[in-house]
Amino acid sequence: MFFLKQIEDFFCYVGNIISFIKEIFYWLFTKKRDLKSLGREIIFVGIDSFFLVSLIALFIGMIIAFQTAYQLQQFKSEIHLASLVALSLVRELGPVIAALIVAARSGASITAGIGSMKISEQVDALEVFGVEPIDYLVVPKFIALVVCLPVLVIYADLLGIFGGYLVGSLKFSMPFGLYMRMTIESLGVIDIANGLVKSLFFGSIIAFVCCFEGFRPFSSIDVSKVVTRSIVRSFILIIVFDCILTAFFYFI
Template sequence: MRLASSIGRRSIDLVGLAGRSVIFLAESLSCGWLPPLRLKRIGDQIAFIGAKSVPIILLTGLFTGMVLGLQVYHNLGKFGSSGLLGSVVALSIIRELGPVLSALMVAGRAGSSITAEIGIMRITEQMSALEMMAVNPVKYVITPKLYASLVSMPILTVFFNLAGILGGYVVGVWWLGVDGHAFYSETARSVALSDIMGGLFKSVVFGLAVAWACCLIGYTAVPTTEGVTRATTRAVVVSSVAVLVLDYVLTSLLL
């Protein structure tokens, strides 16, 4: 009986958490269209989530492409197909690695900061102060972060893709001696518009998932120093796992 009771209680708690999470997301997105629009706050968050993430995205993309190019070249060389290096690198990055790794980088760099910021606002009772001034804290604090992440993630993914393909080109053409024209022609021949749009669609979903998880966990964090610390760690873990799970689901649907 105790086991059944425990399972039932946990199931009810899980359903309740899912319901509260969906309501939180719906409220956060819907109130963004109500005046005042808070465009300046959205712009500030785009600068924080997007612009400040560009260096780490470019660096990660470049070395990911270089490592991928090195591995693919030596494996294709066993079958005499090293000329396909460009297409394999480009498709791997555009379809999978670009959206996923960009989202993981943003979750680690910006997501943790978002959770900590919201948690600290709860500790210092800034959320309550906003409510006392008749300002919706969700609209003022949460909504700009969600919309900024939706806008920033596809752009960051494009930067990652370009840097990754460049990294594969540098290793393949400049270092390993692959014909540059063959690399370019195979890349242009194999990459279709549907591949690019599929990767960008993934990035939008990942951006929403990361911002949603980090904002929700920060908003519901225990208003203590220890509570915010745990919430920050949990936000990075949850958002990263969500990205990987969603990647499998979306890949299954898009193939």
């Protein structure tokens, strides 16, 4: 019985989130956007995340470079360091790392913000004033995430590549020009498209899950629960969709 209840709850959740996504797209194309609130969300999701993304992307780039260099040294192929760092970052780690950072930082805050608005009746107040909460609260966050995440991914890729260059330069005395030429030559359009498509999916996942969970608490004690749940579910879905999209780009 417990197992059946779990299955029923799962399908209920999926059904609810699908109708939530339908409503987001309905409102996305129905009303003119308030640029002030959109700007506020873009600053919060994108610009405020730059420092954290910079720090982590730089170190991830250096870590990949050290790890790759360690293996390449055994084959005396250190020259390929730049291409391997670039490919790992642009195709895989850049989008995933940026998405996980944004989910943890902005996603948690989005869920907590909407959740506290719900329990303090601010969401009801919106409805009383004839304003659809999904349109007013969710759509600007969705747009901000879908616009900012690709930008953050490109930025994370560049910083990571620079981190790789620091290792290549200090450990193997690779000149900047050579490192960059090896990086550019190794990257095709499909690799860059791969990273950007993933970032669009991940931005949407964070918006859907974190906003949806934000509308679910009924008391203040529920807020911490839904924040944890939204982060866990975003992380899982980001990794699952990363696997699916990686397989898709591998086969096309």
